[in-house]
Amino acid sequence: MATEIRPDIAELELPELEQALADLGHPRFHARQVYQWVHKRGVTDFALMSDLGRDLRAQLASQFAILTPRVERKERSSDGTTKLLLRMADGKLIESVYIPDTPAQTFCISTQVGCAMRCAFCLTGKMGIERNLTAGEIAGQVRVLARELGMLDARFNIVLMGMGEPLHNYEATMKALRMLADEHGVGLSPRRMTLSTVGVLPALERLATEPLMPNLAISLHSTTEDQRDMLVPINRKYGLKELLDACRRFPIKRRERITFEYVLLQDVNDTPEDARRLVRLLHGIRGKVNLLPLNEAAGIPFERPSDDRVNRFARILSEHGVTVSVRKSRGRDIRAACGQLITESSRTAAPGKRLAMLMGT
Ligand code: SF4
Numbered sequence: 001m002a003t004e005i006r007p008d009i010a011e012l013e014l015p016e017l018e019q020a021l022a023d024l025g026h027p028r029f030h031a032r033q034v035y036q037w038v039h040k041r042g043v044t045d046f047a048l049m050s051d052l053g054r055d056l057r058a059q060l061a062s063q064f065a066i067l068t069p070r071v072e073r074k075e076r077s078s079d080g081t082t083k084l085l086l087r088m089a090d091g092k093l094i095e096s097v098y099i100p101d102t103p104a105q106t107f108c109i110s111t112q113v114g115c116a117m118r119c120a121f122c123l124t125g126k127m128g129i130e131r132n133l134t135a136g137e138i139a140g141q142v143r144v145l146a147r148e149l150g151m152l153d154a155r156f157n158i159v160l161m162g163m164g165e166p167l168h169n170y171e172a173t174m175k176a177l178r179m180l181a182d183e184h185g186v187g188l189s190p191r192r193m194t195l196s197t198v199g200v201l202p203a204l205e206r207l208a209t210e211p212l213m214p215n216l217a218i219s220l221h222s223t224t225e226d227q228r229d230m231l232v233p234i235n236r237k238y239g240l241k242e243l244l245d246a247c248r249r250f251p252i253k254r255r256e257r258i259t260f261e262y263v264l265l266q267d268v269n270d271t272p273e274d275a276r277r278l279v280r281l282l283h284g285i286r287g288k289v290n291l292l293p294l295n296e297a298a299g300i301p302f303e304r305p306s307d308d309r310v311n312r313f314a315r316i317l318s319e320h321g322v323t324v325s326v327r328k329s330r331g332r333d334i335r336a337a338c339g340q341l342i343t344e345s346s347r348t349a350a351p352g353k354r355l356a357m358l359m360g361t
Contacts, residue, residue: 008089009064010038011136013175014182024063026056032184034060039139039185042147044068069094069140071148084148088113088137092130094163096141098149104192105156107145111138111173112164117198119219120231121263121294121302124163132169138176142186158188161196161217167203178212190214196261201238201246208250217259217290218247222269223277231269240281247285257323258287264313265294266305275316288323 012020018031033051037043046052046061069086072093076082080100087093097108114127141162146152158180160166166173173195180188193214197204207216220240222228228235235243247258260282264270278289291314294304305313310326317324 006063006065008067008136009034009060010066010068010140011134013179014184024059030056035182035184038066039143039179040152042143042152067136069137069144071144074148082149084145086141086144094133096145096162098145105151105154107142107156107158108162109138109141109158109160110162110164111160111166111169115164116168117165118233119198121265121300123297123300126299132172133164135172135175135179138172139179142180157192157194159194159196165198165200166195167197167200167207170203170206174210174212177214181212198232198234199238199243200234201242204246213253215256215259216250217261218243220260221263223274223281227269244281244285252286258285260287260289261292262289263292263294264305264310265302266309268302270305270309270313272312272316275313279317279320279322282322289317291324291326293326
């Protein structure tokens, strides 16, 4: 695959783009026009930037590329969920998902190719990590989804819950969020962004000091240190107690809450005792719980609990004053549901190799 040697203009925040244009001898306001074409209009060719002079367009084209994830495949579920398989400039593949009416329109975005966290119930984790995505690649998924779905002018939310752990790719993730928030591009309010993390503590503490603060979701999934060590291996380094202490210190905005995600695995973490322990653990934290009955997949050694067990768990939380919701699984027929993102190269590997990947061996 040919490697692009011109710098990627979609990788620049607006102040960087203003500087780049100033260095070429152009007024800074042209940077705002270019930024809007790239990030808001999803344009991939300088020639289409019709409010720029022909000379400037030619100069930009000679100096910069506009790298945009390429749609390799688009799958639409019977429930309207749409999954894009996207190819990066270096050939790497990731997946991004559009989820309708949840209740808003939501784009689920990836931050890494694969994931290093190796959560025991997640297919992406079985892939391991290939590399971090750049800020331009993270933000680029939003404009590609918006363009493909005819939503360039629509309102939508984004959740960083696709492939990867966002806080394990901190700089690029935060840069991408700033780029998406810029009013000259998508202009996405931080209230419409949710960052989901398993709890990479030093990065979580750093996030607490950021001027741009997305909503926070914590992938908790367990109520004891021993069990979380097994389900979410980063717990061996940053334990449950430390994580919840960090959540207590986290500067949550007024009227907002931390979402605690809890994947329900039959006979593993879905008992009444687990529910009561969860109530006690969350005491004193302004939070809510989102229960995710497991999306079963080959190679994942857990089962989805029955609806009765899910409802029993939810009822115990609710009776103890914890706000709880049960996530409706979307896009299961196209493997776009939570924890099911795994790219084609992994999926089409020889059966033996694929099994080895799924089993993490
Ligand atoms: S659940 Fe999230 S953090 Fe855990 S392995 Fe999967 S993608 Fe990574």
